[in-house]
Amino acid sequence: LFLSVNLIKMKVVIDFITYELPNGVFALKEFGMSSVGENENGNYETSHYVFKSPCDWLELPPEFQLTYKEQFKHHGIPWEAGSTEYNDTIQVIFEDLEHVTGIFVDSPKSKVILEDIIGKNKPINPIEGLAWLNNDRKSTRKACKVHQGDKFYCAYNNARRMSFWVKANEVLGELIGSKPTITMMKHININNTF
Structure with missing residues (x-):
């Protein structure tokens, strides 16, 4: 799965699924990105990557196999899945x-x-500061x-949901002339728009 665009002067929301490798590196398995707001054509700019694994499953030490199996219960991405080479991870993300x-x-x-x-x-901001609720973060969709x-955590879908949330927060802030409160943001249900 691969869709990439060149995002020009835009804010984006990123979500990802990682796993740990023996060398202490968090490797990306899935990466999803969505712009906050639409481009001049009325579309959201997005990219989505599923990265191939850096080694064969049998080359992964047993304790890391166990960790990946536990994570698989939440994201459902097989170890061997991926369309973008592991060694291209940094390059494709930097390009986007x-x-x-x-x-x-x-x-x-x-x-x-x-x-x-x-x-x-690049400035990176957690959206917890924008009243993103913990239960929203863990929401699973198709x-x-x-x-x-059918119902696994998907980084791409979650990046899309979070981008709607950030945009809703910005619009509400502009309407009221200040930062929206957590209570105000609880009245916005992004599941109705996604």
Whole structure:
């Protein structure tokens, strides 16, 4: 699965699924990105990657196999799945982020992981500060084709949902002339728009 565009002067929301490798690296398995707002043609700019694994399953130490099996219960992406080479991870993400002016992620932990992958050259903000609720972050929907089954966590779908949330927060803030409160944001149900 692969769709990439060159995002020019836009804010984006990024979500991803990672797993740990023996060398202490968090590797990306799935990466989803969606612009906050529409482009001049009325479309959201998006990209979606599922990265191939860096090694054969049998080459992965047993403790890391066990960890991946546990994570598989949540994301449903087989180890061997992927259409983008593992060694191309940094390059394709940097190409998509070249002209991006701001990045949103779901949590401070995601910010740390993303900074580890791309560095600190782009401002990254957790949307928890915009009243993104923990139960919204974990919401599962029908996942993209790479996930085995129907109701797994999908980074691409979640990035799309979060981009609607950020946009709703911005619009509400403009209407009221200040930052929306958590109570105000609870009245916005993005599941009705996604």
